[in-house]
Amino acid sequence: MNLKYKVTFSSEAEKNLMKIDRVTARRIFISLEELSNDPFNNPNTKKMKGKEGIIYRLRVGNYRIVYEVLNNELIIFVVRIGPRGDIYK
Structure with missing residues (x-):
C-alpha cells in the first residue's frame, strides 16, 4: 500500500504563495500534489x-x-x- 504524504506550509511559505500569480501558483500546487505521492523520486527535486x-x-x-x-x-x-534568484538568500 502506497501512503500519501500531507503537504503543510510555514507561515513564510504561505505569504510567498499569496504573492505569486494564479497560473504559477496552480502549477506549484499540482507539483506539490505529485510530490505527495513520493517526495524523493522527482526529476525536479534536489537534496x-x-x-x-x-x-x-x-x-x-x-x-x-x-x-x-x-x-x-x-x-x-x-x-x-x-x-x-531570491530563494537562496
Missing part, C-alpha cells in the same frame, strides 16, 4: 544540506520550493517558495 538538517528543493519553472520531509509523520513541510 540540499541545511543548518537544520537535510532539506530539498523542487523546481517549478523559475520558482523554487524549499521543503523538509518528516517521514515519521508522512508530512512534506514547505519552508519557502520564491523565484530562483
